[in-house]
Amino acid sequence: MSVDLGSEGKENKSRGDRETGTLGKLVFLLDLVALADAPMRFTDILSLSDQPRGTLHRQLSHLVEEGLLEVDRDGRYHIGLRLLKLASRSWARNEFRAIAEPHLHRLQEVTGETVHLGVLRGTEVIYLDKVEGRQSVRMYSQIGNASPAYCTGVGKAALSALDDAELEARISSLEYRPYTEHTIRNASKLLSDVSAVRGRGYAFDLEEHESGICCVAAPIHSDDGHMLAGVSVTGPAYRVTLEKLQAWAPLVVAAADSIMMDMRNRMGPKR
Amino acid sequence: MSVDLGSEGKENKSRGDRETGTLGKLVFLLDLVALADAPMRFTDILSLSDQPRGTLHRQLSHLVEEGLLEVDRDGRYHIGLRLLKLASRSWARNEFRAIAEPHLHRLQEVTGETVHLGVLRGTEVIYLDKVEGRQSVRMYSQIGNASPAYCTGVGKAALSALDDAELEARISSLEYRPYTEHTIRNASKLLSDVSAVRGRGYAFDLEEHESGICCVAAPIHSDDGHMLAGVSVTGPAYRVTLEKLQAWAPLVVAAADSIMMDMRNRMGPKR
DNA sequence: AATTATGTTCCGAATAATGGAACTTTGTTA
DNA sequence: TAACAAAGTTCCATTATTCGGAACATAATT
Known part of the structure; x- marks a missing residue:
């Protein structure tokens, strides 16, 4: 059995790079929400991601559907508990x-x-x-x-x-x-x-x-x-x-x- | 300001449901890797996800590229540290x-x-x-x-x-x-x-x-x-x-x- | 009540994901 | 160590999803 710490990932993409692939765009949004200084609403995210409104809306909806994001009653987005569950489990192991x-x-x-x-x-x-x-x-x-x-x-x-x-x-x-x-x-x-x-x-x-x-x-x-x-x-x-x-x-x-x-x-x- | 705990997500999909959408399939893989009793290699995952080899390989590659998964030298997949980072940040806030x-x-x-x-x-x-x-x-x-x-x-x-x-x-x-x-x-x-x-x-x-x-x-x-x-x-x-x-x-x-x-x-x- | 800001839905066009097959690498057995 | 088998990776025409503009709804504000 080997030590289960993965190798290092690819180089850090510079922030300016447009995220590629469907997943890349979605993860970019996760980062945006997680790293923001204050909780963001739809329009806040819209101004930071250069996506059309409709597109962004669908992307966020998908993330929410999967439990990766959550929206509170004020329409503010937060990282979903599903990520906490995943992370805690992998940490423990x-x-x-x-x-x-x-x-x-x-x-x-x-x-x-x-x-x-x-x-x-x-x-x-x-x-x-x-x-x-x-x-x-x-x-x-x-x-x-x-x-x-x-x-x-x-x-x-x-x-x-x-x-x-x-x-x-x-x-x-x-x-x-x-x-x-x-x-x-x-x-x-x-x-x-x-x-x-x-x-x-x-x-x-x-x-x-x-x-x-x-x-x-x-x-x-x-x-x-x-x-x-x-x-x-x-x-x-x-x-x-x-x-x-x-x-x-x-x-x-x-x-x-x-x-x-x-x-x-x-x-x-x-x- | 409001309490930043999101509302509850949609109903739990029964495990049998085929995951829908690109994201759904990828998150399913994350779950698979995170919840497995032992670290899994490519073939192990292949046998649990009913995807063609080529497809699965690309999906896993994308997840690794984004730092959501990591592969160790033995080819075993683990949840990436990026998720720990996201989760810890959102927990703290x-x-x-x-x-x-x-x-x-x-x-x-x-x-x-x-x-x-x-x-x-x-x-x-x-x-x-x-x-x-x-x-x-x-x-x-x-x-x-x-x-x-x-x-x-x-x-x-x-x-x-x-x-x-x-x-x-x-x-x-x-x-x-x-x-x-x-x-x-x-x-x-x-x-x-x-x-x-x-x-x-x-x-x-x-x-x-x-x-x-x-x-x-x-x-x-x-x-x-x-x-x-x-x-x-x-x-x-x-x-x-x-x-x-x-x-x-x-x-x-x-x-x-x-x-x-x-x-x-x-x-x-x-x- | 009228107006504006914000959020949501639709659908043809553009793009990315799919999956079978060929190919390469790694590990196993004679 | 050669031959074989298993595991992992790449390729590309086809198919399914995402894209994004615009029209439509819903809240917030004056």
Whole structure:
């Protein structure tokens, strides 16, 4: 049996590209509805999708019929619960997540801080799991969340496992949005940081994504380099100093290595 | 602003119905992959979907292109992380969930047992949130989970808010699978139980879905009856006696009422 | 009540999905 | 390791669905 984390998808289409195929158009609408800052009504969606009214109306109707979207009494569209059902089911059965879980807990206990597991998809990190201390609050909040790889520990760790050509290709045409004053702002800065990560075997995020939040992260990758991920220990800057992060680094790397080991074993000897 | 929980979808199609429309066929495949007991390869899916090989192959390819499915190196299909991203985002912004959250926590603290929030969809309950005590274990596990309404507290509570005609229509052609020896096995039994729930204002689940697990639940519904949901307090039978459940009932009902109140306020005076 | 903004339905034309068959790759057996 | 079988992929004329403009309904606003 093999680890059930799929390979990475195709390149991210630039947003400008017209979505192709019937499905592409529909998924574009799902994204539109899910990522909008506020719930949208028919006309709001109409103005964002350059479709004729009739067409859009039918597309939305189909999505609603299938339970992928829902419309409330005010005519506002929301992602349907059917997607939650699908996602939760697949999350629960995700083999990679299951393998990593005990290691995440161990890491959490040793460090006392929050532990994340994230997977690289293109230039985004999607968080697969999160283990916090006592406060059982909002565990879900981070799971499924997507963040740019260039400003997160897990992201930079995962990027460090790419070869130069692939790395270049991914990060050259990126928009480097400055989340904080410490956020990396261009490809060359990122390249040098990633090469430092390669050297020492782990990555830092020193308030680069969120002010006051730091982390150490180590890369996880399958033997064939097809799957890239990372583990991290995260905490508030006032409590988590650079010294502490450095002290934890070996533990994080060890956890990442253990996860890789378990994956290899689970897959059996072949390949 | 209104509560952002959509109305219920169309009736559940019986599984035998051939899915109609391009989207319907694709979603059917998503379900197939997500609900399968074990990961499936191309041929496995082929044998379950009565499509020609070429057709199925193209359909799966499209789903993979859009990130809705992923294929691992062994050719096994899995739900793509894109769905996790969509679902997590919409969950985080779900207004109904957000409104209910503080009430769930309060209920958890008072009772010391696990609290659930579930929404009725057809004859299924989909859990929207779960609050546990200290044991931080697998909080996620239940969220997004779907269970039959007829054997869960939340389900029976939600059903009790339907009028007779609607209730009849939903539960008459149901398959009553006996999960435990206490599971309700037919429509008439369910009807009488639901009418008891209507009388007292709350529902029990006495080991009807899972052996050793009991709960009390109270109904939540929008003014127009378009949205049906429920809150419950759940625990192991050895600790949670019928007496305790009865003692908690007023608290659960009060929590449900508070949630309804907050929803009304959030929606503003009109309607 | 009149008017405008918003949402829904229709139907010929345009486009994308279909499915059988040929082809390639991967795995199995002698 | 050669020969065979099973699994997976591509191709393309046919068929079914989607497209989109315009007419039709329904709410919201003045």
